[in-house]
Amino acid sequence: MRIALAQINPTVGDFSGNLQKIREFTECAVAQRADLVIFPELAICGYPPADLLEKESFVKRAEASLAEVAALTKGEGRPAILCGAALSVAQPTGKHVRNVAALLEAGEIRSLQQKMLLPFYDVFDEQRYFEPATHQSLAVVKGQAVALTVCEDAWNDKVFWPRRNYSVDPVEELMKQWAVLPQPLGGQRLILNISASPYWHGKVEVRQRMIGALAKRHHATVVLVNQVGANDSLVFDGNSFVAGPDGEIVAQARGFAEDLVIFDTDSAPVKVASVPETDAATQTSLTWQALVLGTRDYVRKCGFKKALLGLSGGIDSALVAAIAVEALGAENVQGIGMPSEFSSTGSVSDAEKLAQNLGIAFSVVPVREIYTQFSDSLQPFFAGTSFGLAEENLQPRIRGSLLMALSNKTGALVLTTGNKSEMATGYCTLYGDMVGALAVIGDVYKTEVYALSHYANREREIIPEDTLTKPPSAELRPGQKDTDSLPPYEVLDPILRAYIEDYVSAEEIAAKQGVDENLVRSVIQLVERSEYKRQQAAPVLKVSKKSFGMGRRFPIAAKREV
Numbered sequence: 243m244r245i246a247l248a249q250i251n252p253t254v255g256d257f258s259g260n261l262q263k264i265r266e267f268t269e270c271a272v273a274q275r276a277d278l279v280i281f282p283e284l285a286i287c288g289y290p291p292a293d294l295l296e297k298e299s300f301v302k303r304a305e306a307s308l309a310e311v312a313a314l315t316k317g318e319g320r321p322a323i324l325c326g327a328a329l330s331v332a333q334p335t336g337k338h339v340r341n342v343a344a345l346l347e348a349g350e351i352r353s354l355q356q357k358m359l360l361p362f363y364d365v366f367d368e369q370r371y372f373e374p375a376t377h378q379s380l381a382v383v384k385g386q387a388v389a390l391t392v393c394e395d396a397w398n399d400k401v402f403w404p405r406r407n408y409s410v411d412p413v414e415e416l417m418k419q420w421a422v423l424p425q426p427l428g429g430q431r432l433i434l435n436i437s438a439s440p441y442w443h444g445k446v447e448v449r450q451r452m453i454g455a456l457a458k459r460h461h462a463t464v465v466l467v468n469q470v471g472a473n474d475s476l477v478f479d480g481n482s483f484v485a486g487p488d489g490e491i492v493a494q495a496r497g498f499a500e501d502l503v504i505f506d507t508d509s510a511p512v513k514v515a516s517v518p519e520t521d522a523a524t525q526t527s528l529t530w531q532a533l534v535l536g537t538r539d540y541v542r543k544c545g546f547k548k549a550l551l552g553l554s555g556g557i558d559s560a561l562v563a564a565i566a567v568e569a570l571g572a573e574n575v576q577g578i579g580m581p582s583e584f585s586s587t588g589s590v591s592d593a594e595k596l597a598q599n600l601g602i603a604f605s606v607v608p609v610r611e612i613y614t615q616f617s618d619s620l621q622p623f624f625a626g627t628s629f630g631l632a633e634e635n636l637q638p639r640i641r642g643s644l645l646m647a648l649s650n651k652t653g654a655l656v657l658t659t660g661n662k663s664e665m666a667t668g669y670c671t672l673y674g675d676m677v678g679a680l681a682v683i684g685d686v687y688k689t690e691v692y693a694l695s696h697y698a699n700r701e702r703e704i705i706p707e708d709t710l711t712k713p714p715s716a717e718l719r720p721g722q723k724d725t726d727s728l729p730p731y732e733v734l735d736p737i738l739r740a741y742i743e744d745y746v747s748a749e750e751i752a753a754k755q756g757v758d759e760n761l762v763r764s765v766i767q768l769v770e771r772s773e774y775k776r777q778q779a780a781p782v783l784k785v786s787k788k789s790f791g792m793g794r795r796f797p798i799a800a801k802r803e804v
């Protein structure tokens with residue numbers, strides 16, 4: 243059987259656009275004589291549709307769209323289609339919607355396999371919406387048996403996920419049925435998995451190793467078709483693949499781009515290079531690609547074309563500008579320099595140099611006078627007090643207002659430039675430098691910001707040398723350095739990573755990293771105290787296992803033991 247892995251980039255709720263994509267990819271697959279075309283999980287409505295699933299009209303549109311996809315399979319020589327869809331439950335006793343893999347052939351829905359394992363950890367909330375399957379059944383397509391699974395259904399692996407206690411194993415159940423199938427139906431074992439599996443560091447390799455092990459365990463060929471593209475915070479990396487019965491990767495789609503790959507189950511499998519993520523260089527390039535795709539899709543899918551951001555001459559805004567240019571094109575990115583009386587001389591010149599290197603428009607709007615006017619108005623209330631945080635924070639707040647005014651006027655989205663180290667410790671001003679539509683590097687620690695910036699300069703200088711080498715500073719008071727308030731980033735970031743991503747205790751972090759326990763506690767205190775800021779922050783593009791946003795939910799008004 244010739245199988246086409248149709249790795250598409252759907253938009254949530256765009257039924258007609260998604261249908262058009264499904265049509266186009268099907269016709270490409272027809273041109274390549276495919277017998278079966280496979281689309282990702284919930285391809286018809288896009289993943290994750292979240293509370294849109296609670297609207298009856300949304301599910302009705304998904305059902306109507308599925309009928310149109312089925313029509314594509316009607317007629318002589320047309321391929322079958324396996325497609326993800328949300329459908330209503332006929333006689334609900336629990337949830338009203340099911341997440342299904344729909345097998346369509348000869349113009350009809352031939353089989354529907356409901357998803358059984360509904361992920362409910364980190365960013366996933368599928369038990370909120372979907373009724374799980376109670377049983378699994380093998381399906382038949384083009385006269386051949388196939389095991390249909392939906393994403394998490396193939397993820398019940400205790401070695402990889404010891405803390406996910408699923409009591410059933412859908413693949414196990416399907417393979418038991420396979421063992422008693424009559425020949426020739428029960429020939430080569432074929433597991434088809436439609437996925438919407440978002441990216442984080444290491445995920446591409448984990449996915450391939452885990453599915454490779456599954457293929458080997460069941461002596462089956464596993465075809466996994468993943469969604470590509472970003473929806474809000476989640477970036478789906480694509481990287482669809484086929485694992486052969488010995489666990490080797492025998493077909494591989496592109497990462498971070500749409501693709502159509504043909505795999506013929508009757509041809510001798512040829513091992514292809516899997517995606518290695520162990521080396522730092524590959525890791526940096528994958529993170530870069532994820533952030534570029536995340537930015538492009540956020541702006542585009544929200545109906546915008548352009549973005550603007552404040553350029554301080556610092557490394558964070560320089561990196562975000564470089565990512566934005568690759569995502570949107572230089573003509574769609576604008577940099578604004580907003581020097582205050584505390585800005586270094588390099589601030590504007592470094593920003594100007596960056597803008598030149600990137601080929602973007604750059605304008606300067608000084609904030610000195612506005613700051614003076616604000617301070618004068620506040621004078622009766624601030625009299626007798628010394629210059630402090632209130633005065634410092636006025637500057638980013640003025641900049642935030644200016645950027646939002648320009649956004650209102652020009653229709654460009656504001657990109658916010660805070661990194662994960664700052665967002666973790668609250669080293670950022672609410673309604674100031676935190677304003678913006680999207681936190682492009684909000685899941686990237688400051689030490690990783692440097693690695694990514696060197697990656698941005700891999701072919702020629704984009705980010706000026708001075709920007710890469712000057713000590714980080716918010717430039718909100720004379721001579722200010724980040725290290726006045728925070729430990730050096732090489733010390734801070736490992737503490738944050740251990741605490742945020744692995745919930746390691748202060749004692750253990752201190753012992754393992756050889757740092758003072760009081761320092762660790764003071765860092766943890768900063769993280770705990772600034773939860774209120776993160777809950778008001780722009781959506782963060784997720785590239786780590788634990789990012790700020792919907793996958794990390796902590797109360798604000800709570801007593802905290804540190």
Ligand SMILES: Nc1ncnc2c1ncn2[C@@H]1O[C@H](COP(=O)(O)OP(=O)(O)OC[C@H]2O[C@@H]([n+]3cccc(C(=O)O)c3)[C@H](O)[C@@H]2O)[C@@H](O)[C@H]1O
Nearest residue numbers: 631634635638668669670671672675715716718727774798
């Ligand atoms: N639980 C809670 N729920 C909701 N709101 C709460 C709150 N607790 C305090 N707040 C509010 O938050 C205010 C304090 O927060 P905020 O106004 O942001 O100010 P704050 O956190 O006090 O100061 C901002 C810090 O970030 C640094 N910074 C600023 C800008 C850029 C950079 C950089 O390097 O990029 C660094 C700056 O040097 C300073 O150390 C309080 O006055 C109060 O109004």
Ligand SMILES: Nc1ncnc2c1ncn2[C@@H]1O[C@H](COP(=O)(O)OP(=O)(O)OP(=O)(O)O)[C@@H](O)[C@H]1O
Nearest residue numbers: 552553554556557558559578579580581659675716
């Ligand atoms: N003088 C400035 N002109 C324009 N934008 C500024 C200026 N200062 C700060 N910003 C904006 O506010 C953000 C926060 O910058 P800040 O200088 O406080 O420290 P930072 O987080 O180290 O960022 P960066 O490395 O970009 O300087 C910047 O990334 C930039 O978008």
Ligand SMILES: NC(=O)CC[C@H](N)C(=O)O
Nearest residue numbers: 361393394397438439440
């Ligand atoms: N759509 C899903 O089932 C997502 C969970 C999935 N196992 C993943 O992270 O890839």
